[in-house]
Amino acid sequence: MSELNNIALEIISNGKGILAADESTGTMTKRLEDVNVPSTPENRLLFRETLFTSQGMSQCIGGVILYDETIKQNAKNKKIPELISNMNSHPGIKVDTGAKVLAGSSEEKITEGLDGLRERLKEYYKLGAKFTKWRGVYSISKEYPSKLSIHSNAHALARYSSLVQECNMVPIVEPELLMDGNHSAKDCYNKTSEVIKKCFDELILHKVDLKGIILKPNMILAGTKSQDKISNEEVAKLTLDCLKNSVPNEVPGIAFLSGGQSEIQATENLNLINKLNKTNFIMTYSYGRALQQSALKFWSKNIQDIEGTQKVFNHRAKMNTLAAQGKWSKEIENK
Ligand code: 5MM
Numbered sequence: 001m002s003e004l005n006n007i008a009l010e011i012i013s014n015g016k017g018i019l020a021a022d023e024s025t026g027t028m029t030k031r032l033e034d035v036n037v038p039s040t041p042e043n044r045l046l047f048r049e050t051l052f053t054s055q056g057m058s059q060c061i062g063g064v065i066l067y068d069e070t071i072k073q074n075a076k077n078k079k080i081p082e083l084i085s086n087m088n089s090h091p092g093i094k095v096d097t098g099a100k101v102l103a104g105s106s107e108e109k110i111t112e113g114l115d116g117l118r119e120r121l122k123e124y125y126k127l128g129a130k131f132t133k134w135r136g137v138y139s140i141s142k143e144y145p146s147k148l149s150i151h152s153n154a155h156a157l158a159r160y161s162s163l164v165q166e167c168n169m170v171p172i173v174e175p176e177l178l179m180d181g182n183h184s185a186k187d188c189y190n191k192t193s194e195v196i197k198k199c200f201d202e203l204i205l206h207k208v209d210l211k212g213i214i215l216k217p218n219m220i221l222a223g224t225k226s227q228d229k230i231s232n233e234e235v236a237k238l239t240l241d242c243l244k245n246s247v248p249n250e251v252p253g254i255a256f257l258s259g260g261q262s263e264i265q266a267t268e269n270l271n272l273i274n275k276l277n278k279t280n281f282i283m284t285y286s287y288g289r290a291l292q293q294s295a296l297k298f299w300s301k302n303i304q305d306i307e308g309t310q311k312v313f314n315h316r317a318k319m320n321t322l323a324a325q326g327k328w329s330k331e332i333e334n335k
Pocket of ligand 1: 020021022023024025026027028065098135176257258259260286287288289290
């Protein structure tokens with residue numbers, strides 16, 4: 001088994017999932033200001049450190065995606081990557097530099113960060129990173145995502161993945177089709193299939209070892225403004241069908257993003273996906289908001305209450321780890 005395949009499996013096996021704590025300073029500032037906490041480097045670290053040293057972390061989280069600021073910080077006299085490794089988890093790093101306006105398509109985005117990437121990757125590897133993340137963002141409408149956006153983001157994701165594997169780390173490939181809009185679930189299914197297939201065409205062209213990646217896609221959902229209301233079972237069935245038909249068999253696993261679903265919705269949908277999963281892919285979570293929301297709200301009321309905050313986070317992590325094994329239920333959630 002290749003080293004990269006091994007790392008990928010360690011991150012996502014046995015119900016373990018990924019904590020996406022890679023909010024850029026701008027996004028983290030928004031999250032903190034929403035709960036009336038000043039966004040200082042110390043506060044950003046304190047909240048994150050509280051999660052990283054929790055029981056939920058060592059029992060449920062196989063990997064943490066960090067942001068550049070955090071991977072270089074220290075806590076409890078340790079470098080953050082060392083602290084994460086000591087908690088039985090793998091440190092990872094977001095390496096894209098954000099989605100910018102795509103020239104030639106004024107409303108769509110292209111993710112940047114390829115210039116100088118090889119050198120940055122070497123630095124992150126030395127800091128202890130075992131895996132990385134790059135997110136392509138696509139909106140859905142009648143004309144979007146355009147061929148241009150599908151092609152250019154797939155190309156960037158493949159160049160990124162190939163460089164990451166060259167530097168001995170596992171690339172998380174994240175093509176996110178946004179929930180915003182009035183599109184139906186069927187539209188989301190069709191566009192997600194097209195985007196994912198194109199990503200794999202490019203990954204193969206760039207000679208990426210598919211056994212050494214993790215795919216981080218959206219679930220198949222109707223847009224937030226759509227009249228098309230579908231059941232959770234339907235979400236799970238469409239998501240599984242879409243991935244079965246667009247992801248090559250070599251890929252070891254799929255770790256979903258939550259994309260703005262509520263915490264419970266994201267857990268419930270993941271649970272149903274695993275109950276119905278007949279593929280060989282591991283299906284787990286790589287959640288940001290859906291793992292952190294309640295913990296952040298609790299913490300904001302008393303940022304010194306580490307134990308209380310960890311209790312809230314532990315519960316969410318445990319519920320998602322049960323869902324990643326198809327063992328979650330409403331009764332267990334509310335116990
Ligand atoms: C944690 O948020 C990440 C994005 O941060 P920036 O927008 O500041 O770069 C994001 O990529 C995240 O990893 C995924 O979208 C999953 O997060 P959600 O909240 O959708 O589960």
